[in-house]
Amino acid sequence: MTFRNFLMLGAAALAPTVAVAGIAALPVAAFAQDSEPDDAPEIDARIMDEGLNRSEVQMLAHELVDGIGARLTNSPNMRKAESWAVDKMRDLGLKNVRKEGFEFGRGWEHLASSATMLTPREVELTATPVAWTPGTNGVIEAEVVVAPISERAHFEAYRGQLAGKIVMISIPGMGDEPTRAPFRRLDSSDISSRNDVDLPNYSGEGESVERSLKRRKFALELDEFLAAEGAVAWAKMSYRDGKLLHGTGYTHHVGMSPKLPGIEIAAEDYRRIARFAKTGPAPRLRIENDVRFVDGDTQAYNIIGEMAGSDPSAGYVMAGAHFDSWYTGDGAVDNGSGSVVVLEAARILKALGVKPKRTIKFALWGAEEQGLLGSLAYARRHLVSRAGENDLSAFELSSRWRDLYPVTAKPGYSDFKAYFNMDNGSGKFRGLHAEGNPAAEPYLRSWLSSYGVLDAGRVVSGSTGGTDHVYFQAVGLPGYQFIQDPLDYFARLHHTNVDTFDHLRPDDLRQAATVMAGVLLAAANDKGSIPKMPLPVRPNVTDPFEYEYPETD
């Protein structure tokens, strides 16, 4: 096991943050390794100089986020973005730039829409179609009925009452009371709290996987029920206040498109309609969803480019971010930020002409928002197969895949040395999550050791979920996610119509790309044998003494 600065463990956390005014200001590591192809820590200083003083990340973000905008999987706009990314990777001088396709489903595009409350007074509503629901084919005018439905058991209560209606399925509730600051940076104890790991960290078969599949199925069952009852459309309430919209929807599979148009109405507007419906008479709405399904190519794509390593037998390290977004904003912090940071990290390393030992791959994943499908496709194509995975429909795949045992390594499995993911907004990097892999922690600390000066030196044991390192982790491969300052990511940007360029923090993006470049190069040059987790087997975590009540209903 070889890594730099083993004796400096924790030093990054103690290092004062100093201004980086040039190379001279940078700390010199306690000792240097001999014979590294790109001599650290000198190379780290050059990376910081290139990444902080000659950054192109803002213009990359402008081209992608402003210039192209939303990138809903398989939408025409996503196709534009895919071409842009392929061109960009080639322009940067990456090799073996390619699109790797995988089955996804239908494309869908929002062209225009409007929603108006007509009675008891006319109010233009803040609303948007639910993705992958059909258009209204002109204008629909109908009365609403508030019929809260969150599971099949609720259907019965409304039978016979929905014909000709726009069905409002959400419980309106009360306005929110946001008592936390929307924009936050982490302090030291926030970061320390990320050391908690749930062990045994097994992948599931559990309730949550069941629930996730159920939720997806429910969208179609609800559509079926409402259509059979003669409803003309349905509406849900935005889950954030302040007139924010999301437009998220999941019925993208071929042959599984719903019959009824669905809209999401801003919370304030939804609740106003619901109040009028309570006192009566029920308001009438006019809605017009001009949307378009785009068939033809049902594949989504990962876009991958490489810097070839000097030692073909040494495997590769990889950085990635999902490239797709939802459609109501411009996909800026989710995840334009990660995408342009990956590209800028590649630019920095190319600009410095480094010659890494291991190949460095740069991945822009497709279809993350619909179940991490791009990174899943990569894992299935290059890394492992799992028993019975070919029996799963595309619909079931992302929910069920982690439950399948045994896991069989493909030839590429052992080449995969480390993967670094960015998908938590545009906040600067504060370090790395070891994702429950304790053997990796000293390596991660080593790779970050020069970056304490940029406030990015921490390594925590904790694991994170919900994005593209998860399926690698699930088969014992080292996928790590950066610790990022949260900023206002979850408070108001994640999946919303204000996920736009303005909420990117340019200083943070410069720092993130710089750190990513440094970590990638350090990992690519690491002389050690970077530790994996064991190839997982079916977990047994049942309690042998447990009793249960018989199932009812």
Added chain:
Amino acid sequence: MTFRNFLMLGAAALAPTVAVAGIAALPVAAFAQDSEPDDAPEIDARIMDEGLNRSEVQMLAHELVDGIGARLTNSPNMRKAESWAVDKMRDLGLKNVRKEGFEFGRGWEHLASSATMLTPREVELTATPVAWTPGTNGVIEAEVVVAPISERAHFEAYRGQLAGKIVMISIPGMGDEPTRAPFRRLDSSDISSRNDVDLPNYSGEGESVERSLKRRKFALELDEFLAAEGAVAWAKMSYRDGKLLHGTGYTHHVGMSPKLPGIEIAAEDYRRIARFAKTGPAPRLRIENDVRFVDGDTQAYNIIGEMAGSDPSAGYVMAGAHFDSWYTGDGAVDNGSGSVVVLEAARILKALGVKPKRTIKFALWGAEEQGLLGSLAYARRHLVSRAGENDLSAFELSSRWRDLYPVTAKPGYSDFKAYFNMDNGSGKFRGLHAEGNPAAEPYLRSWLSSYGVLDAGRVVSGSTGGTDHVYFQAVGLPGYQFIQDPLDYFARLHHTNVDTFDHLRPDDLRQAATVMAGVLLAAANDKGSIPKMPLPVRPNVTDPFEYEYPETD
């Protein structure tokens, strides 16, 4: 000087908050006054019971805020609301219900509008017309030019460059970083910090009055300049992020309407356009403002109703709130909340059949948003005249009025015993600002003494501004504003399109109406001679030893 509970000063602040489950749970005051017409503190317990257990404030708010919505001064919707309020006061059994008109200017109404960025890609913009600017008379399609202008001195730099353009006058800047919680309640030390008073508390002649007049004039000068240059419209950026809009504008005076349509564009959208304009070519926009000036009746109105006192010589006390709003939201927390609390306080007192010694007046002011014009009109009509006020145009009146000396009391001056204003959102009352009138503090404490149990017992010395007690204060009359929990009033609701019913807190409104009713009745029955400030004279606060550089420019 007679008031209740003189010895209990401060006790309210120390009293624990206890649940009010009915009369039995209420604390009994240490001693009671003899011969009060409505025996306190027993009457306070009945007020709390009526106000908390049989509140109608939510339905009042629904009728006004949901049912009628925005109430831009002199708009058709405001006329509807005025009728509603007159009817409501009559239904409540108030006497002498009347509308008192005063010169305001033109009505204006937003019918529909849209704005789209056409190039370099089509984006539907979140935007709204600036109030009291003309419509586009169909569709305008034009290129933008970013030309930051905030004063006349900037005009010269753009001469000859604006013909045919939509002129973007705001500096775009960067996205915000909201590091404070939007929704806040006051703790004890927050309230204590409101004891600071600027003394001498003279009314001005100062820079700020000059500036306010200048700002108003500048809107017309800018319009004149842009029109002369051949610009086709102008756009400003919303001053809040998160796609919030305001639509505020001030060119409502007869004969002073601007020539060019103006729009406010959401910050995220405005900045995106500005970024494209920087890298070029300048985007083209399509805007359509369908708005309507409504002439005919150029008067705005105050709506006033009364509960007659038993002693005609004892004068009156009054509660008030402005009834007008801006137009992009529903005028819920600014100031539907104050309006319905005033009405509910009247309802509570009528329901209990109290017979106050002094008359109690309930006022819903017009045209507050354009310079506190309704309360100013009341002061001029009933309370005082100021030298030269008739020489001022309506345009100058609200900026200049406080500078005029001497002040001459009208016969009604001495009848005005106390005025209580509510205009800080829907947060519950925490007490009263003595507004720099130390002699009043023991009176205010006395009137609030039963309401410590509702967390409303504090009296602070500090003064507040910007709403309808100001002109009373400025002529030595006792106008007080309640201390309110701020909630999310300034963070996201004040003047925005999300100022809707959802952001009203029903529990807070019930409490506020209850406390307002109690304070009004206590003040109406107070046996003391409620102290005024001295009738003000022209202040002299110049430094006799000051030198200045000669004026330039």
